[in-house]
Amino acid sequence: MASKDDTQAKAPPETRNVVQFLRSSKSGMKIRVGALNGKRVDYFKGKSAVKALLSPAYAKVKNVPKITTEAEAEALLQLSIQYAFYLRVDRGAPTGSSISPRHVTVVPQQQFAQDAYFVWLYEGSQWTTYAGGLLMVALMLAAVMFPLWPPVMRLGVWYLSIAMLGLLGAFFGLAIIRLIFYIITVVIASPGIWIFPQLFADVGVIESFVPFWEWDVPKKKAGKKKKAKAPSGASPEEQLANNGGAFIEEVGDESPEQSRPGSRSARVEEVPDVDS
Numbered sequence: 200m201a202s203k204d205d206t207q208a209k210a211p212p213e214t215r216n217v218v219q220f221l222r223s224s225k226s227g228m229k230i231r232v233g234a235l236n237g238k239r240v241d242y243f244k245g246k247s248a249v250k251a252l253l254s255p256a257y258a259k260v261k262n263v264p265k266i267t268t269e270a271e272a273e274a275l276l277q278l279s280i281q282y283a284f285y286l287r288v289d290r291g292a293p294t295g296s297s298i299s300p301r302h303v304t305v306v307p308q309q310q311f312a313q314d315a316y317f318v319w320l321y322e323g324s325q326w327t328t329y330a331g332g333l334l335m336v337a338l339m340l341a342a343v344m345f346p347l348w349p350p351v352m353r354l355g356v357w358y359l360s361i362a363m364l365g366l367l368g369a370f371f372g373l374a375i376i377r378l379i380f381y382i383i384t385v386v387i388a389s390p391g392i393w394i395f396p397q398l399f400a401d402v403g404v405i406e407s408f409v410p411f412w413e414w415d416v417p418k419k420k421a422g423k424k425k426k427a428k429a430p431s432g433a434s435p436e437e438q439l440a441n442n443g444g445a446f447i448e449e450v451g452d453e454s455p456e457q458s459r460p461g462s463r464s465a466r467v468e469e470v471p472d473v474d475s
Contacts, residue, residue: 203283203320210282216263217252217275218284222323226251233303234294235318242288242303246313248276269313277311284321287311374398381415391415 210218220226228247233240251257252272266272280286287309291302303318311317345353377394385391396413397406 206283207321210279210284213263214275214279214282216260218279218321219323220257220260220263221248221251222319222321225256227254227256231316232300233288233290233318234300235288235303235305239300240303240318242316242318243285244313245273245276245311245315245317248317249273249313252276273311273313280309280311280317285317285319288316288318290316385415 207215221228226248228243228251230241230243233242249269249272252266252275253269257263257266264271264275266275286305288303288305291304293299293301303316305318348356373395377398380394381391391414392412393415394412395408397409400407
């Protein structure tokens with residue numbers, strides 16, 4: 200009897216590429232955790248796989264069959280079942296509390312359906328897992344063998360740690376100084392001045408220190424849309440029609456208390472309808 204790995208090895212390259220896409224995080228599929236024969240496994244719903252094959256992310260994958268309808272997606276997913284990348288299962292009761300993984304059992308009828316559940320038998324690429332494990336082991340060995348390091352290496356690590364602590368301390372010191380300066384300027388030069396206003400903004404490292412200072416002026420909210428005015432050369436009858444029976448005349452504000460020179464205000468006068 201052929202093993203799972205042997206069956207998966209017989210799959211065409213295009214089918215394998217489809218399965219690799221579905222197993223990756225790019226597909227956006229919702230993965231659930233269950234228990235199959237006492238072992239924790241991942242499983243998904245058929246509707247989620249169909250949605251992933253119709254997504255724009257799948258359209259960017261190379262060397263895969265083109266999918267435009269749900270029927271084509273279901274046919275492709277049915278084809279993948281025969282290579283034992285995943286199998287249809289029935290969900291049972293939770294293994295413990297209500298939030299614990301549920302028991303899943305493989306069913307004899309391996310027919311794809313959007314409302315059915317399928318357990319993953321394909322683990323995908325494991326190189327990232329292996330690389331992470333080797334890196335973890337290397338770091339642990341390096342930490343344990345620190346007393347055996349050459350004096351030059353130990354001195355270099357010490358300088359590096361001091362530099363990192365100094366950089367972190369300088370950042371916190373700058374944050375405290377800019378806060379104190381802002382409080383002082385609020386009192387003597389309202390509304391206050393922020394040094395490096397983009398320091399905590401979601402920008403790049405260089406952009407965080409540009410500009411050097413900025414007034415603490417609140418951003419203006421978008422005002423209501425102003426009513427369109429009639430053209431300056433329009434006749435009184437045209438202005439009357441454009442403004443719904445109201446004649447709008449702009450006059451200069453001659454109030455001596457107005458601080459802005461040349462400001463203007465609007466005066467609205469109701470006039471009788473010329474057609475009446």
